Amino acid sequence: MEPLTTPTRPPKVRARAVTRAFGHGGGRVHALGPLDLDVAHGEFCCVVGPSGCGKSTFLRIVAGLVRPSDGQVELRAGRRHPAAMIPQDYGIYDWKTVLANVRFGLDVQRVPRKAADARARDWLRRLGLADFADAYPAALSGGMRQRVAIARALAVEPEVLLMDEPFAALDAQLRTILQDELLAVCQATRTTALFVTHSLEEAIVLGDRVVVMSARPGRVIAERRPPFERPRTGRLRRSPEFAELHSELWELLRGEVQRPGPGDAVTARAPGRRS
Numbered sequence: 001m002e003p004l005t006t007p008t009r010p011p012k013v014r015a016r017a018v019t020r021a022f023g024h025g026g027g028r029v030h031a032l033g034p035l036d037l038d039v040a041h042g043e044f045c046c047v048v049g050p051s052g053c054g055k056s057t058f059l060r061i062v063a064g065l066v067r068p069s070d071g072q073v074e075l076r077a078g079r080r081h082p083a084a085m086i087p088q089d090y091g092i093y094d095w096k097t098v099l100a101n102v103r104f105g106l107d108v109q110r111v112p113r114k115a116a117d118a119r120a121r122d123w124l125r126r127l128g129l130a131d132f133a134d135a136y137p138a139a140l141s142g143g144m145r146q147r148v149a150i151a152r153a154l155a156v157e158p159e160v161l162l163m164d165e166p167f168a169a170l171d172a173q174l175r176t177i178l179q180d181e182l183l184a185v186c187q188a189t190r191t192t193a194l195f196v197t198h199s200l201e202e203a204i205v206l207g208d209r210v211v212v213m214s215a216r217p218g219r220v221i222a223e224r225r226p227p228f229e230r231p232r233t234g235r236l237r238r239s240p241e242f243a244e245l246h247s248e249l250w251e252l253l254r255g256e257v258q259r260p261g262p263g264d265a266v267t268a269r270a271p272g273r274r275s
């Protein structure tokens with residue numbers, strides 16, 4: 001495995017020996033770790049790994065939604081609301097208009113209504129939703145709902161954007177378009193991003209770094225830096241370097257997918273966990 005790079009500034013996210021187990025006794029599942037990961041300021045870090053290896057669990061730990069069983073996660077940020085998360089199901093509210101959904105985080109932060117409306121409308125415009133501010137989510141397509149979720153997360157100007165397979169439910173064309181849009185926005189705002197995906201293609205296109213996790217309990221087994229300059233565009237998908245990296249990472253992942261994991265019913269104590 002290549003060593004983690006040492007950023008010149010302290011990492012924005014630092015995870016050390018993070019483990020998480022669920023359940024008790026014979027039904028205890030060792031879901032994650034021990035996992036070490038640094039994400040540098042402004043870095044777009046993609047995490048890939050076999051299904052059930054603990055990717056979402058790790059993201060939720062970084063978001064502060066789940067506690068690790070052991071280990072530490074530090075999120076170095078100057079603001080009160082440093083991180084925003086886009087969950088798999090988008091997490092938008094059907095009873096609120098598109099504008100109110102995008103403004104939601106700003107309302108929670110008690111940003112005055114006029115300023116919050118202006119910022120929300122600006123994000124709607126950037127994501128091509130300006131004409132839908134007063135619509136309700138039920139009237140939107142899947143891709144538009146996804147854009148609302150992205151706009152809502154970015155409207156709070158988070159220092160760290162956490163995304164859990166945000167494009168999983170979309171068709172291939174729309175996924176490509178939204179990948180390019182996300183890339184453009186994150187490059188422009190230099191937002192630090194931790195992005196979980198099943199798709200190697202997506203990870204290579206978006207990531208400054210692609211981190212590969214083992215089968216459950218997920219640990220970092222490899223990381224690669226896609227050799228593409230920024231600003232990037234989706235055209236890099238057609239380059240030989242892309243194909244080469246994709247095939248290398250796919251071999252690594254295939255080994256993990258085929259590796260028999262510990263049975264869910266087996267008692268598995270998180271390594272290093274104090275009893």
Ligand SMILES: Nc1ncnc2c1ncn2[C@@H]1O[C@H](COP(=O)(O)OP(=O)(O)OP(=O)(O)O)[C@@H](O)[C@H]1O
Nearest residue numbers: 022023029031050051052053054055056057058216
């Ligand atoms: N709240 C929970 N209670 C019990 N087990 C859980 C809980 N959350 C996750 N797990 C278990 O932890 C393991 C890791 O789950 P997690 O959702 O983090 O994996 P994942 O890598 O994100 O999977 P996928 O790629 O399929 O979304 C799985 O075995 C899952 O069943």
